[in-house]
Amino acid sequence: MNKIISKEHFSANVVKLEVEAPMIAKSRRAGHFVLVKVGEKGERIPLTITSSDLEKGTITLVIQKMGVSSTKICNLNEGDYITDLVGPLGKATHIEKFGTVVCAGGGVGLAPLLPIVEALKKAGNRVITVLAARTKDLIILEDQLRKHSDEIVVMTDDGSYGNKGLVTNGVENIINREKVDLCVTIGPAVMMKFVSLLTKKYEVPTLCSLNTIMVDGTGMCGACRVTVGGKTKFVCVDGPEFDAHQVDFDEMLMRLNAYKDEETESMTNLKK
Amino acid sequence: MALVDRSEAWREELRASMKNKERTNIERVHMNELDATIRSRNSEEVNLGLTVEQALLEAKRCLDCANPTCMNGCPVSINIPKFVKNIERGEFLEAAKTLKETSALPAVCGRVCPQELQCESQCIHIKMGKPAVAIGYLERFAADFERESGQISVPEIPHKNGIKVAAVGSGPAGLAFAGDMAQRGYDVTVFEALHQIGGVLKYGIPEFRLPNKIVDVEIECLRQMGVKFLTNCIVGKTITFDELSEEGFKGMFVGSGAGLPNFMNIKGENLIGVMSANEYLTRVNLMDAANPESDTPVYKGKSVAIIGGGNTAMDAVRTARRLGADRAMIVYRRSEEEMPARIEEIKHAKEEGIEFLTLHNPIEYHGNERGRVTHMLLQKMQLGEPDASGRRSPIAIEGATELIEVDMVIVSVGVSPNPLVPQSIQGLEVSRKGTVIVNENSMQTNIPAIFAGGDIVRGGATVILAMGDGRKAAAAMDEYLKESEN
Numbered sequence: 001m002n003k004i005i006s007k008e009h010f011s012a013n014v015v016k017l018e019v020e021a022p023m024i025a026k027s028r029r030a031g032h033f034v035l036v037k038v039g040e041k042g043e044r045i046p047l048t049i050t051s052s053d054l055e056k057g058t059i060t061l062v063i064q065k066m067g068v069s070s071t072k073i074c075n076l077n078e079g080d081y082i083t084d085l086v087g088p089l090g091k092a093t094h095i096e097k098f099g100t101v102v103c104a105g106g107g108v109g110l111a112p113l114l115p116i117v118e119a120l121k122k123a124g125n126r127v128i129t130v131l132a133a134r135t136k137d138l139i140i141l142e143d144q145l146r147k148h149s150d151e152i153v154v155m156t157d158d159g160s161y162g163n164k165g166l167v168t169n170g171v172e173n174i175i176n177r178e179k180v181d182l183c184v185t186i187g188p189a190v191m192m193k194f195v196s197l198l199t200k201k202y203e204v205p206t207l208c209s210l211n212t213i214m215v216d217g218t219g220m221c222g223a224c225r226v227t228v229g230g231k232t233k234f235v236c237v238d239g240p241e242f243d244a245h246q247v248d249f250d251e252m253l254m255r256l257n258a259y260k261d262e263e264t265e266s267m268t269n270l271k272k
Numbered sequence: 273m274a275l276v277d278r279s280e281a282w283r284e285e286l287r288a289s290m291k292n293k294e295r296t297n298i299e300r301v302h303m304n305e306l307d308a309t310i311r312s313r314n315s316e317e318v319n320l321g322l323t324v325e326q327a328l329l330e331a332k333r334c335l336d337c338a339n340p341t342c343m344n345g346c347p348v349s350i351n352i353p354k355f356v357k358n359i360e361r362g363e364f365l366e367a368a369k370t371l372k373e374t375s376a377l378p379a380v381c382g383r384v385c386p387q388e389l390q391c392e393s394q395c396i397h398i399k400m401g402k403p404a405v406a407i408g409y410l411e412r413f414a415a416d417f418e419r420e421s422g423q424i425s426v427p428e429i430p431h432k433n434g435i436k437v438a439a440v441g442s443g444p445a446g447l448a449f450a451g452d453m454a455q456r457g458y459d460v461t462v463f464e465a466l467h468q469i470g471g472v473l474k475y476g477i478p479e480f481r482l483p484n485k486i487v488d489v490e491i492e493c494l495r496q497m498g499v500k501f502l503t504n505c506i507v508g509k510t511i512t513f514d515e516l517s518e519e520g521f522k523g524m525f526v527g528s529g530a531g532l533p534n535f536m537n538i539k540g541e542n543l544i545g546v547m548s549a550n551e552y553l554t555r556v557n558l559m560d561a562a563n564p565e566s567d568t569p570v571y572k573g574k575s576v577a578i579i580g581g582g583n584t585a586m587d588a589v590r591t592a593r594r595l596g597a598d599r600a601m602i603v604y605r606r607s608e609e610e611m612p613a614r615i616e617e618i619k620h621a622k623e624e625g626i627e628f629l630t631l632h633n634p635i636e637y638h639g640n641e642r643g644r645v646t647h648m649l650l651q652k653m654q655l656g657e658p659d660a661s662g663r664r665s666p667i668a669i670e671g672a673t674e675l676i677e678v679d680m681v682i683v684s685v686g687v688s689p690n691p692l693v694p695q696s697i698q699g700l701e702v703s704r705k706g707t708v709i710v711n712e713n714s715m716q717t718n719i720p721a722i723f724a725g726g727d728i729v730r731g732g733a734t735v736i737l738a739m740g741d742g743r744k745a746a747a748a749m750d751e752y753l754k755e756s757e758n
Contacts, residue, residue, distance in 0.1 A: 023510050037467060041560060043567035044467075068567050084467040086504040215559065215568070216475070218465050218506065219531045219690055221551035225542060232535060232542065237691055251542055254643035258544045262569035 001081045005058055010140040013065040014108055015074045016050075022057030024049070024087050030095065030115035031209065031241055034059070034087030035217040036073060042083060043069040046214045048112030048240070049088060050141075062111030062140065068266045089217050090240045093207075097124045099181035102204075103149070104130040104171050104195050106187025110141050112209055113186045114148075120184075121148045128153065128174055132167035132187070136160040167191055168198050175202045182207070185244060189256060193249035200245045208244035210235050213258060226252050276343070276351060278336060286357055287336050300403040301330040305620075312593050312624035315479045315562075319383070319412075327413040331360035334405045337396055342407060345394035347740030348375050348448065352391055356410055368418035369425050371411060376451030377444065377490045377739065379419060380473060382412025383482050385736045386614050419489050426496045433457040435753060437523040438516055439742075440507045440693060443471020444735040445527030445726030447494060448742030454497040456750050461500045461521075463507050465692075468558060471529055473735070475558035476550075478587050480594065484557075508696025513722070522756075523721050523749045526697075526708060527742060530727035531690025535683055536579070540637030545571060545645040549578070549588040549684035556591055573680030575599040577648055579634055580684035581611035586618065588682045589626050600626050601676075605633040605653050605666040631655070631666065632674070637681060645681055650674045689728050697722065707731050714748035715741055720756075723749050 008016040024034060033048045050060040065071045076082065093116050101120050105113035110131055121127045129149040133139045134157045146152050154162025155170040163170065167187070174180060175198075183206040185195040192208045199206040212224040212235045219237035226233055227248040233239065278284075304320040305311075311318050322330065334356040342352045351370055358367035371378035387393075387408035395404035418424055435458050439446040442464040450460045468474050473487045495501065505511060507524075516524065533548030535541050552570070555561040561570035576592040578585045581604035593600040602621070604611060607630050611618060622628070631653040638647040652672035655664040689706040701709045701718040708717055708724040715723045725741025727733060 023505070027510060027512070039567070041563070041566045043559065072567070084504050086465060086467070086506065086510070088509055089506075215551055215554050216466060218692055220475075220533070221554050222533045222535070222548040223551045225535075227542060232537065234532065237532070251643075255542065255544060257642070259569040266567065266569070 001083065002085045004076055004078055004080050004082065005056070007076070007078045010062065011137050013074075014138070014140060015063050017061050017063065017073070017076070018053075018056075018058045019061060019082060019085065020057060021059045021085060024085075025052040025054055025057050025059050028052055028059065028088035029092035030119040031090060031093030032088035033090050033112075033240060034061070034085055035089065035214065036061070036082055037084040038069065038072045038076065039083055042072065044084075044215060044217060045069045046089070046211060046217055046236070048209070048211070050111045050114050062108060064108040067263045068270050071267075071270065086217070089236060091238070093119065093241055095119045095123050100126045100128065100179060101182045101184060102128050102130060102171055102174050102180050104132070104167050104183060104185045104187075106132045106167050106191040107134075107138055108140070109187030109191070110139075110145065113184070114141055114144055116184055116186075117145055118148045121150075126150050130155060130167055130170040130174070131162070132156070132170065132191070134158065166194075168194050171195060172198055175199070175204060180204050184208075189249060189253050192244060193253070196244035196247065196249065206244040207241050208247060209240045210242060210247070210252065211240065212252065212256065226255075276340060276353060278338070278353065282361060283336065283357055286360055290332060292335050295333055295335055296397065296400060296402060298329060298333045300333065301326050301406050301409060303406075303409055308623035308625075311480065312590075315594055317483055318480050318620055321416055322409050322413045327359055327410060328362070330406050330410060331356050333397070334360070335396055341394040341396065342391040342405075345390040345392070347390065347736050348381075348743050350374050350391075350411070352407055355414060356405065356407070359410055359414060364414055364417040365421065365423060365425065367414035371414060372425065372427055372493075374743070375739070376448045376494060377487075378411055379415035379486045379490060380444070380482060381736055381739070382408055382415050383486075384477060384734075386734060388615065390736065419486070424489070424493060426493055427451075427455055429455060429457060429497060431457045432459070432498070434459055436461070436519070436521045437525070437749065437753075438463060438507070438521045439525045439527060441465070441471055441527040441529055441726070441728075442469045442501065443527055443529050443726060443738065444473060445529075445738035445742040446471065446525065447491070448739035449525045449527065449725070449746045450499045450742075451494055451497065452743050452746035453750070454494065454499050456746070458750075459498070461502060463505045463511075464501065464503045465506045465528075466558065467503050469501050469503065475554045476584065476587070478553065478557055478591050480590065481587065506692060508693045513697050517721075522753055523723065525742065525745050525749065526693055526717075526722060526724040526728055527726040527738065528690050528693040528728045530687035530732050531692070532688040533683065534686045534688060536634070536685060538634060538636055540639060540645065541683070543637055543639040543645040544643050545573070545679060546637055546681040546683065549580070549584045549682050550687065552588055552682050553584070553591065556595070562595055570595070571680050572596045573678070575676075575678045576680045576682065577601045577603050577634075577676070577678045578682045578684055579603050580686075581606070581613055581630075582684060582686075583613045583617055585684035586613045586621050588684055590621055590624060592680070592682070593624055593626060601629050602626060603629045603632050603634060603648075603650065605631065606663065607631055607655060610663050633666065633668070634681075635673070645678060647675050648678050648681060650676060687727070687732055689731060693728070705731060713744075714752075715745035716748055716752065720752065
């Protein structure tokens with residue numbers, strides 16, 4: 001049982017929770033995730049750790065209401081408890097001085113991007129962060145990302161904030177402008193697919209962080225498997241970060257819909 | 273060789289009360305079972321256990337041998353004649369106590385141990401050409417009787433030494449280790465990565481073969497012996513081995529179990545509806561996904577194929593049947609004779625209407641436009657010459673294939689060791705396959721304070737072998753810690 005210390009709404013559907021988890025706060029690194037389960041009959045779902053506070057012994061999670069389980073977590077309030085929380089899981093991001101790094105995040109993907117931006121900056125990289133969302137209200141963590149970036153570029157689909165256009169437009173402008181040594185992209189799978197296609201064209205090495213369906217999250221079930229470079233990999237123990245140019249995004253997109261019918265049905269039941 | 277004391281007056285009296293000839297003439301008991309048509313539609317336990325009368329009679333069959341070879345077949349050295357004779361004289365609670373002297377999980381072992389390959393295979397009756405004493409059924413009877421009586425005995429702990437030791441993983445290996453160390457007076461903490469205690473007993477073995485409430489009672493007994501349990505904690509991730517040492521833990525037993533499910537790397541294996549047996553069983557058993565109240569979804573396939581012929585495959589196929597499969601199939605590349613599953617499991621599966629496609633091997637899966645599996649293409653096989661393992665190896669019959677409609681495929685072709693713990697302990701020696709290397713007698717790793725056992729060492733074995741490892745490690749760690757204290 002982990003207590004929720006504070007809750008903040010980033011937008012109607014995106015919530016930030018600060019959760020008591022002293023051991024995880026101490027051992028986690030950028031790129032790590034936790035598995036969270038709400039209620040005795042809850043589902044185990046993976047969530048990337050956004051940040052931690054060693055003194056308070058807390059970790060921060062940013063969650064978007066998508067299905068039943070994420071909605072249940074978002075509906076918890078300050079003082080409530082998360083039934084089960086385990087981590088840190090996955091491999092930590094490999095951080096070194098690469099040179100100039102473009103970090104491209106979309107929507108709620110900006111949350112897991114934050115610790116990576118922070119660590120890359122600390123390692124002496126020039127960090128340019130591209131924040132993308134459909135509309136102004138969905139741009140989150142701008143101030144924190146700005147704090148750890150040399151430059152930020154905001155892209156909105158509708159032009160309500162920053163530049164009008166997609167995340168790929170933002171990334172392409174930078175690549176055309178200067179030499180980029182590495183690109184890190186986190187967001188919806190379809191967004192990462194197109195960022196990856198773009199950077200492949202320009203031969204910019206690219207890392208993506210995948211968020212697939214998981215059950216145990218400890219390398220036991222294989223629900224999270226993806227094809228990377230023609231080989232089957234498990235996101236929970238081999239990832240969550242992979243060479244984006246090697247990831248079979250079409251297969252991953254297909255597999256993300258594995259339980260769509262069941263999910264739609266339970267959402268209808270939850271709303272009742 | 274097992275040395276047992278059978279000189280107590282009551283034992284002598286019992287032996288004298290009946291001629292061996294009369295004992296051997298009694299027919300072996302049959303396990304009472306739930307009707308196959310009923311049970312294949314629910315999750316109730318298949319084996320119903322023996323009645324008091326049946327147990328009393330079956331116990332009479334045991335000759336109380338001077339040299340009880342059955343004990344040599346038991347990985348945890350249960351004093352078999354002593355508990356059986358206690359049943360014969362009607363002292364069922366005493367029988368249960370005897371079991372608990374060396375086994376932390378008697379009600380579990382009485383259900384899932386392959387007794388036919390262990391204790392029962394060494395029974396004197398076998399040498400006389402008769403079926404063995406039903407030791408497993410009697411073990412279950414005694415353990416169940418104790419539990420249902422409410423008078424559950426907790427082994428006495430003579431002296432607490434206060435020395436802290438850790439078990440990593442709460443499956444059969446970790447629980448057996450914890451029980452033995454607690455009895456030796458150690459302060460034991462069991463660390464579990466999942467949200468429930470029990471490991472494979474909870475996530476793997478289905479309710480119809482091993483109800484969770486039975487596992488919980490055995491865990492509760494360990495708790496009463498002073499064993500502490502910490503769920504949602506991954507040693508090596510949440511807390512490191514060095515941190516445990518700093519907190520005063522003097523020894524650690526790694527029983528983190530099997531991990532990564534193996535796939536066959538054939539076309540279409542990542543289609544939706546194709547999954548590992550671990551995933552399927554974890555969803556249904558640990559997450560209770562078949563229950564409408566559960567948030568975890570699971571497919572309820574109508575035409576389901578399970579690839580493999582082991583006990584896990586049998587568990588998965590029988591689960592699929594219970595979740596409504598009209599057609600539930602075992603696809604196995606060798607013949608039934610080579611199947612590694614227990615005979616009892618195969619028998620039960622057949623009674624429940626499971627189809628056995630032996631000498632068939634999947635070569636690819638086909639899917640629809642949404643990426644869902646629709647068909648499997650099977651290669652027909654025949655048996656060739658025996659291979660290194662002595663089993664006749666399967667050879668493809670050229671051109672002989674069969675396309676079968678399926679909406680779910682469960683791959684159950686073995687697992688590789690869980691990489692999390694070995695990866696996170698610096699300097700720990702592991703094999704090329706990723707199993708932890710230990711001294712076979714002591715289960716000690718190359719790091720003296722760390723011992724290991726169960727599937728993380730064996731790659732994939734049984735509940736009872738894992739428990740045997742846990743016991744062995746406990747004895748060796750006890751000695752190691754006493755030595756290092758001096």
